[in-house]
Amino acid sequence: MMGKLYVVATPIGNLGDITVRAVDVLSSVEAVACEDTRHSGRLLRHIGARPNQLIRSDAHTEQRASTRVIELLDAGHDVAVVSDAGTPGVSDPGTSLVAAVVEAGFEVVPLPGPSAALAALVASGLPTERFVVEGFLPRKGRARQEILSDLVAEPRTVVIYESPRRLGATLVEFAELFGDQRMASISRELTKLHEETFRGTFSELAAHFDGVVKGEIVIVIGPAPPPEPATVEVVTEHLEKLASAGSDRRSGVAATMATLSAPKRMVYEASLAVDWPDLTV
Numbered sequence: 001m002m003g004k005l006y007v008v009a010t011p012i013g014n015l016g017d018i019t020v021r022a023v024d025v026l027s028s029v030e031a032v033a034c035e036d037t038r039h040s041g042r043l044l045r046h047i048g049a050r051p052n053q054l055i056r057s058d059a060h061t062e063q064r065a066s067t068r069v070i071e072l073l074d075a076g077h078d079v080a081v082v083s084d085a086g087t088p089g090v091s092d093p094g095t096s097l098v099a100a101v102v103e104a105g106f107e108v109v110p111l112p113g114p115s116a117a118l119a120a121l122v123a124s125g126l127p128t129e130r131f132v133v134e135g136f137l138p139r140k141g142r143a144r145q146e147i148l149s150d151l152v153a154e155p156r157t158v159v160i161y162e163s164p165r166r167l168g169a170t171l172v173e174f175a176e177l178f179g180d181q182r183m184a185s186i187s188r189e190l191t192k193l194h195e196e197t198f199r200g201t202f203s204e205l206a207a208h209f210d211g212v213v214k215g216e217i218v219i220v221i222g223p224a225p226p227p228e229p230a231t232v233e234v235v236t237e238h239l240e241k242l243a244s245a246g247s248d249r250r251s252g253v254a255a256t257m258a259t260l261s262a263p264k265r266m267v268y269e270a271s272l273a274v275d276w277p278d279l280t281v
Contacts (some may be wrong), residue, residue: 009113030077091135120218149255230262
């Protein structure tokens with residue numbers, strides 16, 4: 001009989017959030033693939049689980065870990081994969097390992113549980129019918145600006161992770177980019193002693209978090225409002241807003257066409273009069 005791979009969600013801060021089923025699986029598998037063996041080892045000891053093997057599987061070792069996991073599955077052993085906190089594969093290692101196991105023909109069994117993205121989403125008070133998890137955005141450059149340009153027109157609720165060190169600068173950037181038309185929430189230290197969620201416009205949130213911030217941060221951004229009529233004045237104003245937020249001309253034109261449903265010729269001609277930043281510097 002071939003083994004199974006269990007994808008196990010683990011607590012994001014409160015050990016009481018681990019499920020009975022997760023404890024049962026982690027206590028019965030031959031091996032646990034984990035992002036940090038020391039970190040996961042503490043959790044396993046806390047619940048009384050003693051797998052025979054801990055396999056390091058982080059962003060740098062996931063390919064090698066996949067080979068070892070498949071060997072164990074082929075030998076008939078069950079294996080679990082966990083991340084440091086939350087659900088493996090959701091802005092955490094795990095996706096490549098699961099894909100390799102699926103390609104090798106083995107069964108993958110998900111164990112639902114804690115997720116910072118979902119916890120922040122349902123606490124935000126923003127629409128949950130359609131949403132997208134962006135995780136951590138690129139820190140700078142064209143890649144970041146292209147994503148942000150897309151988010152200006154995003155009709156779904158957006159979930160983003162951010163470092164507490166960068167939160168202040170990010171909120172100032174978002175206030176400039178999104179204005180006061182997009183409501184948002186920031187959840188900090190979810191499931192922990194000092195858990196809190198603040199809601200408002202990005203200007204309000206930037207003012208509130210103007211200082212040293214500690215803890216894990218999740219930003220939830222409400223859907224984009226319906227597009228305004230595509231006049232030359234509206235198109236130019238939108239392009240200038242993107243340029244001031246650091247977008248390049250190509251990304252700005254594409255985002256404006258999508259957001260305002262404006263004709264390409266109108267947007268292109270308006271973009272010629274906008275002072276775009278030089279992202280090659």
